[in-house]
Amino acid sequence: MPLPQPDDLTSLVLRTDFSDERAWDGVRAALDAVGDHSLATYISELRFADLDVQTLVDEEAVADEDDQIINVFLADGTTMNDPAHPLLAVDLSDEPGRTFRVPARWFPHVSANLGIANMDFAEFADAADESGTFRGFDEG
Numbered sequence: 001m002p003l004p005q006p007d008d009l010t011s012l013v014l015r016t017d018f019s020d021e022r023a024w025d026g027v028r029a030a031l032d033a034v035g036d037h038s039l040a041t042y043i044s045e046l047r048f049a050d051l052d053v054q055t056l057v058d059e060e061a062v063a064d065e066d067d068q069i070i071n072v073f074l075a076d077g078t079t080m081n082d083p084a085h086p087l088l089a090v091d092l093s094d095e096p097g098r099t100f101r102v103p104a105r106w107f108p109h110v111s112a113n114l115g116i117a118n119m120d121f122a123e124f125a126d127a128a129d130e131s132g133t134f135r136g137f138d139e140g
Contacts, residue, residue: 003060003069004043011111013087015044015075016051023080030085030104039111040073053088057096068092071114071121073102086133091121100125101133110134 003012013031015024024044032038051074060068073087078101086101089110098121102110113119128134 003056003063003067003072004041005067005069010039010041011071011073011107011115012069013040013042013073013075014048014051015042016048017075017077017080018044018046018049019077020080024075027075027079027085027087027104031087031107034105035108039108039115053090053097053099056090057092060092061096073107073111089121089124089134091125094121098122098125099132100128101131103133103135106134106136109136 003014005012013028017023028040028042031040053074056072056074070091070093072090072092074090075085076088079085079087084103084105086103087107089100089102091098102124110124114121114124124134127137
């Protein structure tokens with residue numbers, strides 16, 4: 001089950017919850033509303049329904065090197081049901097399976113910095129709060 005490659009420097013947003021089409025529309029609208037242009041390549045294919053992190057890590061580990069991706073953002077049940085639409089960011093390269101949540105408002109910052117390799121996945125994951133959600137860097 002190879003993952004699709006994101007377009008250009010966009011991040012792959014993979015839908016894994018198919019329980020509510022309107023919620024999915026809301027997630028995409030929220031992500032697109034916070035930036036000047038879309039930073040996401042949206043994938044909504046039933047073959048990814050209920051995909052879990054370990055299966056994703058296992059699949060990427062056996063993929064050809066040219067087909068591997070470094071990270072992915074999952075639109076799961078939590079994403080669909082929370083008003084902040086926190087995607088589940090998943091590291092598939094340095095620490096496969098490491099995750100953190102990123103609300104829609106922070107997605108452009110995380111996506112852009114990961115996309116150009118300006119920052120590492122761990123920098124965002126390490127800055128996540130006690131709930132495992134990245135809410136920006138504390139500059140205080």
